[in-house]
Amino acid sequence: xxxxxxxxxxxxxxxxxxxxxxxxxxxxxxxxxxxxxxxxxxxxxxxxxxxxxxxxxxxxxxxxxxxxxxxxxxxxxxxxxxxxxxxxxxxxxxxxxxxxxxxxxxxxxxxxxxxxxxxxxxxxxxxxxxxxxxxxxxxxxxxxxxxxxxxxxxxxxxxxxxxxxxxxxxxxxxxxxxxxxxx
Numbered sequence: 001x002x003x004x005x006x007x008x009x010x011x012x013x014x015x016x017x018x019x020x021x022x023x024x025x026x027x028x029x030x031x032x033x034x035x036x037x038x039x040x041x042x043x044x045x046x047x048x049x050x051x052x053x054x055x056x057x058x059x060x061x062x063x064x065x066x067x068x069x070x071x072x073x074x075x076x077x078x079x080x081x082x083x084x085x086x087x088x089x090x091x092x093x094x095x096x097x098x099x100x101x102x103x104x105x106x107x108x109x110x111x112x113x114x115x116x117x118x119x120x121x122x123x124x125x126x127x128x129x130x131x132x133x134x135x136x137x138x139x140x141x142x143x144x145x146x147x148x149x150x151x152x153x154x155x156x157x158x159x160x161x162x163x164x165x166x167x168x169x170x171x172x173x174x175x176x177x178x179x180x181x182x183x
Contacts, residue, residue, distance in 0.1 A: 056107070060103075060104075063103060064100065066080075067096060067099070070096055071093055071100075074089055077092065080096075082141070082142065083095055083138050084138065087138065091131070091134070094131050095139070099135065099139065101126065102123075102126075105119055105123065106119075110151070115182075117180040117181065117182055119155075120162065120180040120181060121180060123159055123162060124166070124174065124175065124178060125175075127163060128174055133163070136159065136163060143156040158181060161178070162177075165177050166178070
């Protein structure tokens with residue numbers, strides 16, 4: 001009987017060791033699988049971002065092409081011209097061009113090429129143009145229709161604040177007016 005106990009003990013230890021080794025291998029395989037799944041998910045996220053950036057670039061190109069056509073052909077401009085009809089046609093064309101610049105700056109910021117402070121500085125400079133300032137005023141009804149929480153609406157509110165700061169400033173040094181936001 002004593003011999004049987006020793007044999008069983010040896011087989012029991014070997015079986016336990018084998019079970020532990022299998023559990024370790026199984027755990028390592030599961031961790032590799034989870035890591036592979038995480039990497040695949042990250043790759044899909046990056047691909048989705050790249051597709052989104054490509055779509056935004058395409059949208060910007062299309063916006064510019066359509067706007068250029070409207071600027072060049074007043075009959076096409078009538079399709080998107082929602083400005084007050086008492087504004088002369090030439091001024092409304094200038095508003096379309098001002099909108100193109102504003103949209104360009106917005107998308108340049110959105111693409112990460114301009115931080116919020118740089119965007120603010122550019123817009124502060126554009127607001128020195130009486131035509132751009134008039135465009136901003138005339139396009140208020142368009143911004144009013146935006147969802148208040150959208151990025152474009154928040155940017156419009158920032159510019160509205162800048163306009164107020166410029167109007168209330170008691171200096172001719174417009175380049176120092178206002179407090180540029182930080183990202």
